[in-house]
Amino acid sequence: MISQFIEKQDFMGTPSELYAPIDYTMSQKGKRMRPTLALLSCEMLGGDIQECLTPAVAAEIFHNFTLIHDDIMDEAPLRRGLETVYHKWNSNIALLSGDTMLIKAFQYAMNTDKAYSLEVLSELCKVALEVCEGQQYDLNFETRDDVTLDEYIEMIRLKTAVLLGSVLKIGAIVAGAGEADKKAVYDFGIDLGIAFQLQDDLFDCYGDVKVFGKMPGGDIADNKKTYLYLKALELASADDKKLLEGYFTMPKGRDDKKQQAVLDIFAKYDVRRIVTDIMTKYYENSLKHLDKIGVPEEKKAVLRNYADYLYNRVK
């Protein structure tokens, strides 16, 4: 339903240099996780999911805007196995078509029933600022050597989790839900989002190339201070800590010897299991928020199943 709705949209316009990258990005098949969560939340709370399509797609456009701008900052050539806008066109076009998508996201969010359009917009503005803050923390962490585990969680909360919380809340707003239910689905999204990002970090490190479609170890190659790395630093002996920090100040780029050495240190301190446990904890906590929602249990199954699907995903 979401894919059909997105396919029906006309993202082209003039000048074509500005709009072709938007059409290119929006026509890529992804999980459409954000609009899906919005619709499931709306349905669970008794709303009309048809009405929720436009604000749900606003969030999807917003999410894709962040990817286009992030790819400029990371100078990333590939995403979803396809060329990034930054690489296929250039950084100026990625900058400007990204801006255009951000504006389009607000335009979609606005084109909803007047009864709640301002509340939807207000939520989108709030979360959009937080996502920018999260990205800035992520950039700051690149040059800091004293990032704490709590700071990392706060960064992924802002960069990834709040948008999941907000789309669930937007679904609740469209359904006309009360404040307590809005808060509960939001909190569900926050914990689910943190679990999702920790899982992404685990996949990046230990994912199966045949399933995942890309070689594991990208974060290690990029010296990315993920939860795995920060946890290893916390647990490692002084010597291993020094070794690990040494590897993470090497020039970026794949290096089999470095990757194996880092994975060895991770293994020595059982970091994979520890992070998996923490991820599972966030996943389990997310489900507890669903308990607070004032609809029959069977109505909650859609969100439980979706969380379960994410938890058991292999890519």
Add this chain to the structure above:
Amino acid sequence: MISQFIEKQDFMGTPSELYAPIDYTMSQKGKRMRPTLALLSCEMLGGDIQECLTPAVAAEIFHNFTLIHDDIMDEAPLRRGLETVYHKWNSNIALLSGDTMLIKAFQYAMNTDKAYSLEVLSELCKVALEVCEGQQYDLNFETRDDVTLDEYIEMIRLKTAVLLGSVLKIGAIVAGAGEADKKAVYDFGIDLGIAFQLQDDLFDCYGDVKVFGKMPGGDIADNKKTYLYLKALELASADDKKLLEGYFTMPKGRDDKKQQAVLDIFAKYDVRRIVTDIMTKYYENSLKHLDKIGVPEEKKAVLRNYADYLYNRVK
């Protein structure tokens, strides 16, 4: 009043790396032309200018967002005699703090009376897309050698004039004006904006360094296809056209010999006078739109005076 209102705003937040560039940009003293036009339009049409401050400042934040992103694309070190965000920090910070300002602009536009907040937002979305389109045309023109005079006018209409039209319309919306008056102030802004941009092109070429604060000839150094250049191409003999095109394919950068040669060709075809006449025509046309507005002539004096001030400005 606008300056006081802007000074009272708190643009800081965490992480400071994200918000300091916004505070830096918004605290710079400019003409504040966009919020001024919004307030004057609102006042002329009998509205409460206090109510218009927030949407007027939304437009000012939006305008400053466009400058920050344009400066990345132009790799510009200076603006208003001060370091650009791009140069003072870096392009990633300029990209992300610019995004944050665009979101802030929508947040300000939203925080207005519910009676018209959606109409204000809708206008801001529409004009924001057009400004992006204008910027993309401007980028496209850099690598095209067949830009027409009409295309140039359409580019500056989108890049500069529509925002002036929209702030005037937003003032009218806040004042509760009728559709005809909204259209008239918008059209006034379009013609005034085109006149303003043509005047800027003239200043860039012929401005007094002592008054203007910067050496004239920046556009010539940058091979910028301004109206002056395009008009000269239209009028020049085949030989002079070839000469002029040759100069505008030289590597960018100041070159006294090139500048003098280009100015000589402009002078030979009386381009300065011709463009000044066209600029004056747009200015005069802008005033004609004021005639259609349904308020007593003396109420229109504020906008006439402001247009007159812009027309007679020396920088």
